Amino acid sequence: MDQLLAIRTFVRVAEAGSFAKAADQMNLPRSSVSKLVQDLEAHLGAKLVERTTRSVTITAEGFAYHERALRLIADLDEMDGTVAGGRSTPKGRLRVDIGSVMANQILIPRLPEFQALYPDIDLLLGVSDRSVDLVGEGIDCVIRGGVLADSALKARKLCELDFVVCAAPSYLAGRLKPEHPDDLREHRIASYFSALSGKPFPLLLQRGDERYDYLPAVPGMSVNESTAHLNSMLAGLGIGQTFGFLARPHFKTGALVELLPDWKPELRPLHLVYPADRFPNARLRAFSDWVANLFRDIDSRRG
Known part of the structure; x- marks a missing residue:
C-alpha cells in the first residue's frame, strides 16, 4: 500500500x-x-x-x-x-473560484505575472457567480464578496468595494436623469438576479440616515452573471448599479454616465476564503499573498 x-x-x-x-x-x-x-x-x-x-x-x-x-x-x-536549499517554488494543483467580472477584469489579465512567479503551480480557475461548496467540490479557496457568517470558513480581506449607479448615454437620451431614488420609478432597470433563488437584487441607495432598497417598478431586464450585467448597461438596456472600479473607466470614455452620486451604500468587503479545518499549504499562501497585492489596487479605502 x-x-x-x-x-x-x-x-x-x-x-x-x-x-x-x-x-x-x-x-x-x-x-x-x-x-x-x-x-x-x-x-x-x-x-x-x-x-x-x-x-x-x-x-x-x-x-x-x-x-x-x-x-x-x-x-x-x-x-x-523548501527542497534543494529553498530554490524550488510552490508546486501542485490549486483550485480557485471567483466571480465572472472579477476574473475577467482583474485576475486573468494579471495571471501571466503569477505564472512567471510560480511556474510549477497548476491553477484551476472556476469562473462563475454561483455559490460553491468549497469542501464538496474540492476547491482550495474562493474570492467572495459580502459579510461572511459561516464559521466553517477562514477569510483574508482583500479590499472593500464601492458601488455606483449608472447608465449609457444611449439609454438616457430623451429621458430625464433621476435626481432622487423616487425618480427611478420612471426608468427601466438593468438588474442582477440570484442564480440560486431567481430573485433580483435591489439597488442599494443610502444618503445619511435615508435608505432605499429599490426594486424595478417598470418592465426591464435582469441577468445572473456579472460580466453580462456590466454589458447590459453599456448596451443601453437601463439604469444599473455596479462596482465603482468597473464603471469609472467607462465614465472617462463617456460610455457610461454616473447617476445619483450622493446616494452610496456601504462599502462591500471582498475576501479570499478557505475551509477553516484546512491548513494553508505553500501554494495557497503564495496565491493569497499575490492576490492580496493585486486587489489592493482597487480598494476603495485607498481613494
Missing part, C-alpha cells in the same frame, strides 16, 4: 463526502479510491468511514485521523516547497 496516497485519498473522501467525488477530483478510478481507504483502515485496524449506497459518514476515529492527516499533508507540502 502507498500509505501517503492512501492518506491523501482518505482526506479527499472525508472532505468531499463521497468516494465518487473524491475519485473525480483525484482523477483516479472509483475502485482505486475505495481500495486505498480500505487498505488504510486495515493498516490502522480502525474504521475511518461508514459507507452506505448514498453517502459516506466519518467515524469518531476518522475525524481524529483526518485532523492529524491534514497537518501531515501540510508539512509534507511545505517540505516539497
Whole structure:
C-alpha cells in the first residue's frame, strides 16, 4: 500500500463526502479510491468511514485521523516547497473560484505575472457567480464578496468595494436623469438576479440616515452573471448599479454616465476564503499573498 496516497485519498473522501467525488477530483478510478481507504483502515485496524449506497459518514476515529492527516499533508507540502536549499517554488494543483467580472477584469489579465512567479503551480480557475461548496467540490479557496457568517470558513480581506449607479448615454437620451431614488420609478432597470433563488437584487441607495432598497417598478431586464450585467448597461438596456472600479473607466470614455452620486451604500468587503479545518499549504499562501497585492489596487479605502 502507498500509505501517503492512501492518506491523501482518505482526506479527499472525508472532505468531499463521497468516494465518487473524491475519485473525480483525484482523477483516479472509483475502485482505486475505495481500495486505498480500505487498505488504510486495515493498516490502522480502525474504521475511518461508514459507507452506505448514498453517502459516506466519518467515524469518531476518522475525524481524529483526518485532523492529524491534514497537518501531515501540510508539512509534507511545505517540505516539497523548501527542497534543494529553498530554490524550488510552490508546486501542485490549486483550485480557485471567483466571480465572472472579477476574473475577467482583474485576475486573468494579471495571471501571466503569477505564472512567471510560480511556474510549477497548476491553477484551476472556476469562473462563475454561483455559490460553491468549497469542501464538496474540492476547491482550495474562493474570492467572495459580502459579510461572511459561516464559521466553517477562514477569510483574508482583500479590499472593500464601492458601488455606483449608472447608465449609457444611449439609454438616457430623451429621458430625464433621476435626481432622487423616487425618480427611478420612471426608468427601466438593468438588474442582477440570484442564480440560486431567481430573485433580483435591489439597488442599494443610502444618503445619511435615508435608505432605499429599490426594486424595478417598470418592465426591464435582469441577468445572473456579472460580466453580462456590466454589458447590459453599456448596451443601453437601463439604469444599473455596479462596482465603482468597473464603471469609472467607462465614465472617462463617456460610455457610461454616473447617476445619483450622493446616494452610496456601504462599502462591500471582498475576501479570499478557505475551509477553516484546512491548513494553508505553500501554494495557497503564495496565491493569497499575490492576490492580496493585486486587489489592493482597487480598494476603495485607498481613494
